Amino acid sequence: MMIDNALYQSYFTSLLTGDKKRCLAIVQDLLEKNIEIRELYAQLFQRSMYKIGELWEANEISVAREHLATSITERMLNACYPYTFTGRDSGKKVLVACAINEHHQLGGKMVADIFEIHGWDSQFLGTNTPIKELLSFADEIKPELIALSFAVSSNLSVLKVTVEAIQAEFGDLDIFVGGQAFVWAGTDILKEFPGIHYIETLAHLEEIL
Numbered sequence: 001m002m003i004d005n006a007l008y009q010s011y012f013t014s015l016l017t018g019d020k021k022r023c024l025a026i027v028q029d030l031l032e033k034n035i036e037i038r039e040l041y042a043q044l045f046q047r048s049m050y051k052i053g054e055l056w057e058a059n060e061i062s063v064a065r066e067h068l069a070t071s072i073t074e075r076m077l078n079a080c081y082p083y084t085f086t087g088r089d090s091g092k093k094v095l096v097a098c099a100i101n102e103h104h105q106l107g108g109k110m111v112a113d114i115f116e117i118h119g120w121d122s123q124f125l126g127t128n129t130p131i132k133e134l135l136s137f138a139d140e141i142k143p144e145l146i147a148l149s150f151a152v153s154s155n156l157s158v159l160k161v162t163v164e165a166i167q168a169e170f171g172d173l174d175i176f177v178g179g180q181a182f183v184w185a186g187t188d189i190l191k192e193f194p195g196i197h198y199i200e201t202l203a204h205l206e207e208i209l
């Protein structure tokens with residue numbers, strides 16, 4: 001394990017105080033030491049953003065600090081970008097999107113990168129993707145798989161209509177879903193959709209790919 005507690009704390013303090021240069025130095029050093037991207041994303045970026053969420057929820061930090069941390073994390077993900085084009089081209093395509101009304105995009109972006117590392121061409125549409133757009137873009141690029149990210153539990157209300165629309169148009173096209181919404185709300189809702197695969201972590205996703 002390359003990220004020990006001291007390193008994590010140093011990164012987290014830098015993130016919280018807006019010291020993006022220090023964040024970048026830490027990330028670059030880990031990349032140069034060939035850290036697994038999955039480990040970097042989960043143990044540094046995800047862990048620190050979950051902590052930011054806790055502090056924000058407890059009113060211990062402002063919305064502005066949360067926004068700053070999010071934007072720095074986006075920049076760190078961009079710094080990792082060259083390291084995600086390492087896989088042998090598998091010729092497969094995945095469309096990754098956040099559901100309607102879903103404004104959290106770091107998780108979906110990480111998922112798209114993991115596919116890329118495994119040789120997939122990942123097309124990430126970002127937040128709040130209207131179903132009509134999702135369908136017409138899928139029709140255009142003909143992906144082997146659609147991956148949807150849900151962070152807020154109340155957004156699961158659109159899961160049914162989204163999945164039904166995809167299945168009506170593309171039959172049994174594989175659909176992966178994931179995100180914290182399922183951690184908060186549970187996965188019972190997925191019993192209605194036996195064909196849908198819930199993937200909990202980046203590690204699990206890598207095992208499948």
Ligand code: B12
Pocket residue numbers: 041042045046049050051052053054056057066070101102103104105106107108110111147148149150151152153154176177178179180181184199200201202205
């Ligand atoms: C940053 C942030 C925001 C930003 C997002 C900006 C952006 N550009 O993304 C903004 C300000 C927009 C925001 C808004 C809101 N937020 Co917010 N937000 C967060 C925060 C602090 C971090 C999110 C994040 O980036 N996490 C890190 C990523 C990497 O983790 P992740 O999303 O879980 O993704 C990982 C896995 O879940 C998985 N995964 C995710 N998707 C998928 C998909 C597939 C296919 C697979 C295989 C895997 C997978 O892989 C990822 C990597 O491991 C979280 C705290 C938290 N615990 O996450 C709250 C949090 C998610 N937000 C929350 C809430 C309540 C809101 C608001 C409703 C607040 C409000 N009152 O307005 C709004 C809702 C907006 C909306 N309609 O979506 C709650 C959700 C609680 C719940 N029960 O649903 C949280 C948990 C905060 C809290 N503790 O209360 N938020």
